Amino acid sequence: MKSYPSVLAVLGGLLLLAAAPALAQDAATVKVAESAEHGKYLADADGRSLYLFESDTRAEGDAKAQISCKDKCLERWPPFYSEGEPQAGDMADAAKLGTVEHDGKMMVTYNGWPLYYFVDDKAPGDTKGHDIEEFGAEWYLVTPEGEKAEG
Template sequence: MKISTLSLSVLAGLVLTAAPALAQDAAMVEVAESEQYGQYLTDSEGRALYLFTADTQGQDGTEPQVSCTGECLDAWPPYYTQGQPQAGNMADASLLGTVDHEGQMMVTYNGWPLYYFVRDEGAGDTNGQHVESFGGEWYLVSPEGERVEE
């Protein structure tokens, strides 16, 4: 079978353009560490991720339930993904999942929906740890998928 140089160039171009798009679409969950809280989950940019105790943890075949709505979502934006979330540095891929939230895929870890906190300005900020608001408490998430205790 003869394959033209043009066909190979087109095929190579498709592979090269598709690969970065897939990587950019999938949310990455990694693990960071602080002196105060120990290890906790972050996104690929080092921004802390939180769980909400008013949510229902998905486990034993049950779907996670998101309780944060309205103004709560303004303060605690969900961590969404366009593809299957990926486990990065020290995160456990078997604990990753998603739940449908308002027509988007929200990342879950050990069945807990994951959120950001708007008062965290960048990597290493953990201002949302053990905050009580919107009918529950907010905690950093450990690599084991449990809330980080102080």
């Protein structure tokens, strides 16, 4: 009987890739995506939607962003981390990009808002987290201007 440890290793690697959005990315890229329902909104380099949490405090002037999403909240809304300076991709405004320290990592901000993924978004272009109230406040896609999307 043959054993197949390499198949198990490959499957384990695929599982790690599936969890990749919650992991820090070298020089994370923010770009603009578009849907008929929501118009233009921010996404990562792979097209995965990015969200703001209205309970967070937006960075303004010398004041840093304050992250209010904790524990179970972070399980449903994984932070968008970067290991390098975030980069502006297609139609994103580089001047609006920044970072804030969160749990020893650098979380990407846009127009002062910390950015998150939503665990129920399974593929690029999914926007299931838009206009949801969870953990005490609303979650929204982010426009290229850095405000909450309306659609």
